[in-house]
Amino acid sequence: VPRSVDNKKHNNAKSGDGEGVVAQKSDATKSNGTVPDSSETSSSSEPTQLTKKQKKKLLYKDEARPKKLAHKEPTTDAIIQKAKDLKKHRLSLPIYTARDIIIKEVKENACVVIVGETGSGKTTQIPQYLLESGLAAHGTIAITQPRRVAAINLAKRVAEEVGTPIGQKVGYSIRFDDSSSRDSLIKYMTDGIMLRELLSDRLLLRYSVIILDEAHERTLRTDILFGMVKSIQKQRQELIDKGRKDVQPLRIVIMSATLNAEKFSEYFYNAKIMYISGRMYPVKILNTIEPQSDYVDSALVTAFQIHQEEAPGDILIFLTGQEEIENLEKLIEEYAVDLPPSVGKLIPCPIFAAQDSATQQKIFEPAPQGTRKVILATNIAETSITIPNIRYVIDTGCHKSRGYNAKIGIESLLVEPISKSSARQRSGRAGREAPGLCFRLYTEYSFDQLEEDSIPEIKRCNLESAILSLKATGIDDVTGFDFMDRPSKSGMLRSLEHLYALEALDDEGKLTEIGTKMAAFPVDPPYAKVLLQSEKMECTKEAIEIISLLSVDSVFSAPSSKREEANEARQKFVSLDGDHLTLLNTLRAYESVKGDRDWCRENFINSRHMRHVMDVRKQLIQFCERSGMDPKKSCGHDLEIVLKCFLAGFFQNTALLQPDGTYKSIIGGQTVSVHPSSSLFGKKREAIMYNELVFTTKHYIRGVSALESAWLPQAAPKYFGRRQA
Numbered sequence: 001v002p003r004s005v006d007n008k009k010h011n012n013a014k015s016g017d018g019e020g021v022v023a024q025k026s027d028a029t030k031s032n033g034t035v036p037d038s039s040e041t042s043s044s045s046e047p048t049q050l051t052k053k054q055k056k057k058l059l060y061k062d063e064a065r066p067k068k069l070a071h072k073e074p075t076t077d078a079i080i081q082k083a084k085d086l087k088k089h090r091l092s093l094p095i096y097t098a099r100d101i102i103i104k105e106v107k108e109n110a111c112v113v114i115v116g117e118t119g120s121g122k123t124t125q126i127p128q129y130l131l132e133s134g135l136a137a138h139g140t141i142a143i144t145q146p147r148r149v150a151a152i153n154l155a156k157r158v159a160e161e162v163g164t165p166i167g168q169k170v171g172y173s174i175r176f177d178d179s180s181s182r183d184s185l186i187k188y189m190t191d192g193i194m195l196r197e198l199l200s201d202r203l204l205l206r207y208s209v210i211i212l213d214e215a216h217e218r219t220l221r222t223d224i225l226f227g228m229v230k231s232i233q234k235q236r237q238e239l240i241d242k243g244r245k246d247v248q249p250l251r252i253v254i255m256s257a258t259l260n261a262e263k264f265s266e267y268f269y270n271a272k273i274m275y276i277s278g279r280m281y282p283v284k285i286l287n288t289i290e291p292q293s294d295y296v297d298s299a300l301v302t303a304f305q306i307h308q309e310e311a312p313g314d315i316l317i318f319l320t321g322q323e324e325i326e327n328l329e330k331l332i333e334e335y336a337v338d339l340p341p342s343v344g345k346l347i348p349c350p351i352f353a354a355q356d357s358a359t360q361q362k363i364f365e366p367a368p369q370g371t372r373k374v375i376l377a378t379n380i381a382e383t384s385i386t387i388p389n390i391r392y393v394i395d396t397g398c399h400k401s402r403g404y405n406a407k408i409g410i411e412s413l414l415v416e417p418i419s420k421s422s423a424r425q426r427s428g429r430a431g432r433e434a435p436g437l438c439f440r441l442y443t444e445y446s447f448d449q450l451e452e453d454s455i456p457e458i459k460r461c462n463l464e465s466a467i468l469s470l471k472a473t474g475i476d477d478v479t480g481f482d483f484m485d486r487p488s489k490s491g492m493l494r495s496l497e498h499l500y501a502l503e504a505l506d507d508e509g510k511l512t513e514i515g516t517k518m519a520a521f522p523v524d525p526p527y528a529k530v531l532l533q534s535e536k537m538e539c540t541k542e543a544i545e546i547i548s549l550l551s552v553d554s555v556f557s558a559p560s561s562k563r564e565e566a567n568e569a570r571q572k573f574v575s576l577d578g579d580h581l582t583l584l585n586t587l588r589a590y591e592s593v594k595g596d597r598d599w600c601r602e603n604f605i606n607s608r609h610m611r612h613v614m615d616v617r618k619q620l621i622q623f624c625e626r627s628g629m630d631p632k633k634s635c636g637h638d639l640e641i642v643l644k645c646f647l648a649g650f651f652q653n654t655a656l657l658q659p660d661g662t663y664k665s666i667i668g669g670q671t672v673s674v675h676p677s678s679s680l681f682g683k684k685r686e687a688i689m690y691n692e693l694v695f696t697t698k699h700y701i702r703g704v705s706a707l708e709s710a711w712l713p714q715a716a717p718k719y720f721g722r723r724q725a
């Protein structure tokens with residue numbers, strides 16, 4: 001991670017070529033004392049209270065009146081005029097020169113792979129070309145997106161270009177928001193929605209063409225869709241060959257922003273790859289000389305430096321999530337007040353999912369004369385959405401979406417370094433209309449350490465999670481599934497067995513009710529089982545807390561110079577029952593001092609990890625609330641319940657004490673050693689369970705707690721019952 005060294009001197013970071021690129025904060029802004037408080041800045045905003053008269057006016061629903069007209073929707077004339085205006089833009093896109101050949105290839109081939117520079121027009125133009133060429137005559141043209149915001153935004157844009165209100169010819173469908181109709185000829189949708197539609201329309205008969213966009217991202221869902229559409233295409237053809245008149249062939253288009261598309265081609269029977277060249281101006285890359293400890297702060301400083309020193313052109317900052325985006329937005333607004341009058345305004349424009357579309361559309365509009373926009377986005381702006389007029393990119397080197405935490409398998413929670421290929425895509429955003437600059441908030445050395453490409457999600461996530469997803473999509477024969485990257489057969493069988501033991505699958509390998517619930521949980525199956533079990537055992541609060549604590553390496557820090565001191569400090573938290581409850585004690589103590597940093601330092605608690613823990617906990621609580629569980633249900637002081645609850649997910653990770661004092665795992669009879677960092681190190685208990693097995697010089701187990709062997713049959717009746725039989 002580029003921000004590993006903790007130095008507060010962000011002002012001395014320099015570019016790779018020796019130029020100072022990151023200004024001192026005091027250059028751009030004044031010290032805190034002069035920053036006006038927010039009440040002052042917001043006082044000028046319009047009052048939102050309705051007047052008495054307005055309050056009296058009631059609105060009635062009139063079925064006969066088109067709903068759209070009630071709001072300030074553009075008139076038909078305005079829509080048609082807008083489409084005319086956009087026509088010029090459409091004709092100027094690089095992809096336009098390839099229009100006829102794209103139509104020809106898609107018409108003549110069952111499957112085509114299209115690779116093109118981000119912004120060349122793939123997502124917005126290709127569906128329109130296919131529509132114009134008559135390919136929507138026998139069904140809708142569907143185009144999938146990994147991100148909801150992209151699906152909505154692009155659909156709205158294309159509706160404007162086509163010249164009809166959104167929801168008519170062009171619609172979108174995302175979870176909880178469907179603005180498409182039976183008449184929609186082009187439909188933008190998330191990959192999740194398409195998987196859902198598959199459950200009710202096995203052959204996706206309503207679609208004539210399916211475009212799988214952003215294929216390079218290789219999300220688990222897109223990977224499942226690859227296999228599904230390939231098989232649907234074959235099945236439909238078989239029906240047609242049998243003379244079924246009501247079935248039409250399915251055309252598949254795969255679109256990607258990165259060059260390595262051979263894999264897609266091979267998978268789809270050596271489909272033809274078409275390369276669309278984009279326009280690219282040179283982008284100069286600047287790396288910081290020193291690692292940055294706080295990239296939000298460094299981004300803030302860099303943005304003001306660009307604003308004061310560089311030529312006109314907007315700035316795009318890549319951040320990791322909504323909270324960070326909102327933080328930086330506030331900071332920029334605060335500091336911008338202190339810009340000297342000679343310098344134009346700097347206007348922050350955030351883009352994230354939970355945002356109304358008018359606000360979102362603002363990022364595409366030019367900044368007023370003499371001002372500069374600074375767009376704050378997640379990696380949605382990497383390849384999904386192209387924002388015009390960007391000359392400067394600030395790359396934090398991190399992302400959050402679609403990340404997997406290897407410890408508990410929780411999705412999209414921890415900030416992780418991007419790949420080299422992502423870093424290149426990001427810098428490319430600065431050179432679409434003129435030569436640009438990319439400020440990387442990490443060192444050249446850090447860049448060299450990055451992975452070349454991001455690893456497909458199916459390889460990163462736990463195989464059992466992937467299997468649950470497949471089963472939840474209605475694919476029962478997972479071993480026979482046509483994976484683009486096939487997991488090993490033995491690994492698959494082991495996972496199936498484990499899922500059976502967890503009661504997620506029944507004797508026939510079908511998803512059980514428990515399994516269906518587990519598939520929806522954003523954590524690996526054993527943890528999902530613990531959460532489900534916690535509902536029955538009434539200890540959801542504690543289960544969520546411990547799972548969150550297990551999501552980081554360790555909440556304890558043990559600097560080698562002060563190991564003894566650290567050990568001593570830890571004794572306060574130690575529970576005789578082992579690590580799970582020790583962690584819980586630590587969290588309680590941390591909360592009682594409200595996360596005080598001095599307290600953390602004195603007690604050798606890693607406060608950064610602790611903050612991650614709190615973040616994970618928040619997300620798990622939200623998830624439980626959304627799925628109808630009560631995250632506050634607590635077992636109080638009867639903490640033995642919590643251990644039993646964990647055993648329901650981790651009964652396979654158990655070991656029994658041997659006469660010679662060693663532990664042997666119940667499954668496989670492996671000798672395992674309690675890791676020295678565990679609170680049960682050197683202790684002898686009848687039976688133990690653990691969360692992790694790590695092999696270094698020995699088979700070490702971590703996250704260890706004591707249990708009674710009598711608990712075992714109850715924790716996993718299916719498993720231990722079957723073994724005995």
Ligand code: CDP
Nearest residue numbers: 118119120121122123124125157364386388
């Ligand atoms: O898919 P690809 O990256 O090849 O390009 P695209 O998303 O189809 O974008 C083509 C062009 O449309 C870009 O120049 C975008 O800036 C523009 N566009 C826009 O102006 N407003 C939108 N809401 C979406 C796209």
Ligand code: MG
Nearest residue numbers: 122123383384
């Ligand atoms: Mg695109």
